[in-house]
Amino acid sequence: MLTTKILLRRAYQGVRCLSFKAQNEPIYQYAKGSPERERTEEALNRLGSTVLEVPCVIGGEQIFTDDVRSEVSPYDHQHKLASVHYGNKELINKAINSALSVRKEWEARPLEDRVQIFLKAADLISNKYRADLVAAVMLGQAKTAFQAELDVVCELADFYRFHGQFALDLVNIQPVSTEESKNSMLYRGMEGFVAAISPFNFTAIGGNLAGTPAMMGNVVVWKPSPACCFSSYKVFEILKEAGLPDGVINFVPAPGTVFGDAITKSPDLSAVAFVGSTKTFQRLWKQVGENLDTFKTFPRLIGECGGKNYHLVHPSADVDTVVNCTVRSAFEFSGQKCSACSRMYVPESMWPKVKEGMVNIHKQIKLGPPDDYSSFFSAVIDAASFDKIKGFLDHAKSSPSIKTIAGGNCDKSKGYYVEPTIFETDDPNEKLMREEIFGPVVTVYVYPDNKFSDTVEMINNTSPYGLTGAIFARDSAVVKETAGLLKDSAGNFYINDKSTGSVVGQQPFGGGRMSGTNDKAGGALYIQRWVSPQSVKETHEPVTDWRYPSMEV
Numbered sequence: 181m182l183t184t185k186i187l188l189r190r191a192y193q194g195v196r197c198l199s200f201k202a203q204n205e206p207i208y209q210y211a212k213g214s215p216e217r218e219r220t221e222e223a224l225n226r227l228g229s230t231v232l233e234v235p236c237v238i239g240g241e242q243i244f245t246d247d248v249r250s251e252v253s254p255y256d257h258q259h260k261l262a263s264v265h266y267g268n269k270e271l272i273n274k275a276i277n278s279a280l281s282v283r284k285e286w287e288a289r290p291l292e293d294r295v296q297i298f299l300k301a302a303d304l305i306s307n308k309y310r311a312d313l314v315a316a317v318m319l320g321q322a323k324t325a326f327q328a329e330l331d332v333v334c335e336l337a338d339f340y341r342f343h344g345q346f347a348l349d350l351v352n353i354q355p356v357s358t359e360e361s362k363n364s365m366l367y368r369g370m371e372g373f374v375a376a377i378s379p380f381n382f383t384a385i386g387g388n389l390a391g392t393p394a395m396m397g398n399v400v401v402w403k404p405s406p407a408c409c410f411s412s413y414k415v416f417e418i419l420k421e422a423g424l425p426d427g428v429i430n431f432v433p434a435p436g437t438v439f440g441d442a443i444t445k446s447p448d449l450s451a452v453a454f455v456g457s458t459k460t461f462q463r464l465w466k467q468v469g470e471n472l473d474t475f476k477t478f479p480r481l482i483g484e485c486g487g488k489n490y491h492l493v494h495p496s497a498d499v500d501t502v503v504n505c506t507v508r509s510a511f512e513f514s515g516q517k518c519s520a521c522s523r524m525y526v527p528e529s530m531w532p533k534v535k536e537g538m539v540n541i542h543k544q545i546k547l548g549p550p551d552d553y554s555s556f557f558s559a560v561i562d563a564a565s566f567d568k569i570k571g572f573l574d575h576a577k578s579s580p581s582i583k584t585i586a587g588g589n590c591d592k593s594k595g596y597y598v599e600p601t602i603f604e605t606d607d608p609n610e611k612l613m614r615e616e617i618f619g620p621v622v623t624v625y626v627y628p629d630n631k632f633s634d635t636v637e638m639i640n641n642t643s644p645y646g647l648t649g650a651i652f653a654r655d656s657a658v659v660k661e662t663a664g665l666l667k668d669s670a671g672n673f674y675i676n677d678k679s680t681g682s683v684v685g686q687q688p689f690g691g692g693r694m695s696g697t698n699d700k701a702g703g704a705l706y707i708q709r710w711v712s713p714q715s716v717k718e719t720h721e722p723v724t725d726w727r728y729p730s731m732e733v
Contacts, residue, residue, distance in 0.1 A: 200344075200345060200348070201345065202341040202345040202685060203341070204338055204685060204686070205302075205306050205334040205341075207330065207334055210325040210326055210329065212553070216314075216329075217325065217553070219310070219311035220311045220318075220325055221551075222311070223312045223314070223315035223316075224319065224551055226315075227312065227316060227319060228253075228259070228315075231260055231261065231262060232261060232262040232263070232410060232413070233262070233263050233265070234251075234262050234263065234265060234409045234410065234433065236266075236271055236275070236430075236431060236432045236433065237430065237431040238271065238275045238278050238431075239275075239278035239281070239430065240426030243265065244265045245265040245266060245267065245271070247265065247266040247267075247268065248263050248264065248265055248266070249264050249266055250263060250264070251320065251406070251407065253319055253320070253322065253595070254321070254322040254407075254558070254559040254560060254561050254562060254596050255322045255548075255558045255559040255595035255596075255597070256549070256594060257563075257592075257594070257595060257596065259319075261319055261320055261410045262320075262409060262413075264406070264409045264433050265433065266433050266434055266435065267434040267439075268434070268438060269438055269441070271434075272401065272432055272434060272438070272439060272442040273446070275430035275432050276373055276401055276442075276446050278430055279373045279399035279400065279401055279428070279430055280373060280448055281427060282399060283369070283372075283373070283398075283399045285425075286394075286397065286425065286428050287368065287398070289397075291347060291348065291351060291367070291397070292348070294394070294395050294396075294397065295347055295348060295395060296423075297424055298340040298343075298391060298422070299341060299344055300422040300423060301418050301421075301422035301424075302336075302337040302338075302340040302341050303337075304418050304421060305332070305333060305336055305337045305340075305415075305418060306337045309418055310333050312414065313328075313332040313333060313383070313411065313414060313415070314328040314329055315328075316410055316411040316414050317332045317383055317411050318551065319410065320407075320408060320410040320411050321380060321381070321407070321408060321411065321561065322514070322549075322559045322595070323513055324513075324550045324553070324555060324556070324558065325550065327513050327557075328550075331382050331384050332384055332387075332411060332415070335382065335384035335684055336383065336387045336415065338683070338684035338685060338702070339384060339387065339388040339391070339392065339684055339701070339702065340387075340391060342684050342685040342702060343395060343702075344395065346703070346704040346706070346707045347395060347396060347707050350367055350704070350707055360719060360721065361717050361718060361719045361720060362717075363715070363716070363717050363718075364716045365715055365716070366713065366715075366716060367397075367711040368711060368712045368713065369396055369397025369398040369399075370398055370451060370477070370480070370710070370712045371448075371450060371476065371477055371712065372448040372450030372476060372477060372479075373398070373399050373401055373446075373448055373450060374394075374398045374400045374450060374451045374453055375400075375401050375403070375439075375443040375451070375452050375453065376389040376390040376403065376429075376453040376454075377403050377436075377439070377440075377452065377453065377454045377455070377464075378402070378403070378404050378405055378408070378412065378455060378456075379408070379455045379456050380405040380406075380407035380408040380561050381513070381516045381518070381561070382517075383408060383411040383415060385455050385701075386404050386412045387412075387415045387419075388701060389453040389454075390402040390419075390429050390453075391429070392701075392710060393453060393710045394424070394428050394429055395710075396707065396710040397711070398450070399427065399428055400428065400429045400453075401430050401432055401443065402416070402429055402432065403432055403433065406433065407561050407562050412431075416431045440460075440464050444464065444467035444468050444470075444471055445471060447474050447475055447476050448475075449468070449479045450477060450479055450480065451480040451481070451482060451709075451710070452479060452480070452481050452483070454481070454482065454483040454484070455483065455484045455518075456485065457485060457486060458485040458486050458645075458695075461481075461485050468481060480709065481697065482697055482699050482709055483697050484518065484689075484691070484695065484696040484699075484701070485518075485694060486518060486618070486645055486647070486694070486695060487522075487646075487647030487648060488523060488614065488615065488643035488647075489509075489519055489520060489521050489522055489645075489647055489648040489649060489650075489679045490521065490523045490525065490639055490650070490669075490679070491506050491509065491521045491523075491524045491525070491649075491650050491652065491678075492635070492636070492639060492649065492650065492651045492666075493524070493527060493530060493534070493652045494527070494632060494651065494652060494655060494658050495527045495529055495530060495629050495632070496653045496654045496655040496658065497530065497652035497654065498652070498654060498676070499530060499533045499534060499537060501676055502526075502530075502537075503534055503537035503538050505650070505652070505678035506521055506524060506538065506678070507538060507542075507545075507600075508678050509521035509678035509680045510620065510621075510622035511545065511557055511600045511620045511622075512556075512557060512680065513557055514558065514559065514560045514561075514598065514619060514620045515617070515618065515622075516560060516618055516619070517680050518648075518695075519647060519672065519681075519689075520618075520679070521650070521679045521680070522616070522621065522622060522623070523612075523613045523622070523623055523624075523625070523642075524622055524623070524624045524625070525624075525625050525627055525638075525639065526626050526627070527626070527627060527628070527629045527632070528626055528627070528629055529629050531626045535585060535602075538586070538602055539586050542586040542587065542600060545557075545600050547597060547599060547600065557620065558595070558597075559595035559596040559598075560596045560598055560619055561596070562596060563592065563596065565596065565618065565619070566590065566592050566596040568617075568618070569590065569619035569621065570590050570598075572615075572617050572619070572621060573589075573590060573598075573601065573621070575612070576588065576603050576612060579605075579610070579611075581605050581606055581610055582603050582612065582623070583603065583604045583605070584601070584603060585602040585603060585604050586600070586601065587600050587601035587602060587620075587621075588601050588603075598619050598621075599620070600620045601620060601621045601622070602622055602623075602624065603622070603623040604623070604624045604625075604626065605623055605625055606625075606626075608625045608627075608635075608642065609642065610623070613643075614643050614644075616645065632658075636662055637665075639666065639669060640665070640666060640668065645693055645694050645695045646668060646691045646692040646693030646695050647671055647690075647691030647695035647696075648670050648671070648672045648674070648679040648680070649666060649669055649670035649673055650673070650675070650676075650677060650678060650679045651663065651666070651673075651675055651676075653676070659675055663675070668692070670691060671689070671691030671696075671698045671700075672687055672689055672690075682702065683702070684702035685702060688701065688702045688703025688704075688705065688706065689702055
C-alpha cells in the first residue's frame with residue numbers, strides 16, 4: 181500500500197514514475213471488537229436497509245430499462261438487495277459503439293497515466309470503501325466477513341497493483357538495437373472492444389476482467405453475473421471515482437445468451453474475457469468460430485471455467501494437515517470456489533484417522549447467515565445452484581457405491597442452505613468423482629496403500645478438468661515424482677496445502693483442459709494477453725544502393 185501511495189503522490193506532483201514495487205494488501209481478521217468488524221456491521225445495516233437501483237451505464241449515461249430483475253440475499257431470499265435494469269441487444273450495441281468512440285483517445289494515453297487510475301482505485305477499495313465492499317459481498321454472495329475481505333478487498337486491490345507493476349515492467353522489455361537501427365516494441369491496446377463476462381463467486385474477478393484490459397489501453401463492455409450485480413456495480417462506481425473516463429468500461433447487466441449473441445456478431449470484437457461454466461465458454465467459442473468471416477481481427481478467447489479439484493494423500497502425509505486443509509478447501513464459501521476440493525484420495529491405512537478428524541470438525545461447523553460471525557459458511561448462491569447440488573445429493577443417496585459419512589441434507593425454505601457433506605465411494609469413476617458440483621460436497625475414494633502409483637494415473641484420467649490439485653506427503657521423493665506425473669492435471673498445484681487460496685503475485689491462477697485457457701491472472705504473463713504488440717525498426721543511415729555485395733561478379 182505504501183509504495184502505491186508514493187507513486188501516486190509523485191505523479192500528482194508532475195513526476196512520472198516508471199516503476200514501483202507492488203505489495204499484497206494486508207488481510208484484516210474481523211475479530212470480535214475489532215474496528216473492521218464494527219465498520220462492517222455499520223455498513224451491513226446501512227446497505228441492507230435499502231434497495232439499490234442498478235442501471236446500465238453506457239458512455240457515462242445511466243439507463244434505467246423496463247426489464248428489471250431482483251437480486252436477493254442467498255441466505256434470506258425474501259431480502260431484496262437490488263433492482264437490476266437489464267440491457268437488450270440494442271443497448272449492448274450502443275455500449276459497443278460507446279466504447280469504440282473513446283478507444284483511440286484512451287489507448288493513446290500514456291500507460292503510466294492509465295495505471296495511476298487503477299492504483300487510485302486500489303487505494304479506494306482498501307481504505308475508503310473497504311467496509312462497504314465487504315458488506316456488499318456478505319449480503320449479495322453470502323460470504324463470511326473474512327472470505328469477503330479476501331475477495332473484494334485484498335484480491336481486487338492486488339489485481340490492480342500487481343497488474344499495474346507488471347504492465348510497467350512489460351514496456352521495459354525491448355528488442356536488441358544495432359548501430360544501423362533502433363528497434364522497439366510498442367504495447368498497444370487491441371483494435372476493437374473487449375467483452376468482459378464475470379461470475380458470481382468472486383467480485384474481484386469481475387473487477388479484474390473489466391479493469392486489467394482497460395489498464396492496457398482497451399475499451400470494455402462488462403456484463404456482470406446476475407447474482408453479483410450488487411457488489412459489481414459498487415466496484416464500477418469506484419473505478420469512476422478513481423478517474424476512469426466515460427465509455428472506457430460500459431456496465432451492462434443482460435441475459436447471458438442475449439449478450440453472447442450480440443458481442444459475437446459485432447465485427448469489432450477483439451477479445452472475450454470470461455469466467456464461468458465450461459458449457460457457456462464452449463458456446464461462445466463456437467459462436468466466434470461461426471462468425472470468423474465478419475470480424476476485423478481474430479478475437480482472443482480468454483477464459484477460466486470449472487474444476488474437479490483433488491487432494492491426493494500419500495501414506496507419509498501429516499493427518500492434521502490433510503484434515504484441516506480439506507475441510508477448508510471443500511467447505512469455505514459453500515464449496516463455490518472454482519478451486520474447491522471436490523474429490524479426495526486417501527490410503528486405507530490413514531482413512532480411519534482422516535475420517536475421524538473430518539467428522540469431528542464437521543460436528544463443529546456452523547452453517548448460518550454471514551452476519552453471524554460464528555458461521556463457517558453460509559448459503560449457496562441461488563435456487564438453480566441449490567437444485568443442481570440437491571440433484572447430486574439425491575443421486576448419492578440412491579447409489580449403491582456411495583456411503584454418506586456426514587451431512588447430505590439441504591433446505592431452501594429461507595435461504596439456499598446445503599450442509600457440508602462428506603461421501604465415501606468404492607467406485608473411482610463415480611459421477612461424484614468426475615463432475616463439477618460447485619457446492620460444499622467432497623467425495624473420498626479410499627485406495628490400497630500399495631496402489632499409490634495406480635491412483636496417481638487414475639487422478640490424471642478421471643476428470644476433464646485441469647484447474648487445481650494438491651498432494652500431501654512428507655516423502656520428498658514421492659512429491660517430486662508425483663508432481664511430474666500430475667503436471668497436466670492442474671494449472672495450480674499445491675504441496676501440503678489446500679487446493680484453494682491462490683494469492684495475486686504469488687500463485688498466478690488458471691488451469692488447462694476444460695478448466696480454461698490458463699492465462700494466469702495475477703501474474704506477469706496475464707498482461708501480455710491484453711496487448712497487441714507492434715515491432716518498430718528505425719534505420720539511421722540512408723540506403724544508397726539497391727544492390728547487395730553478394731551480387732558482384
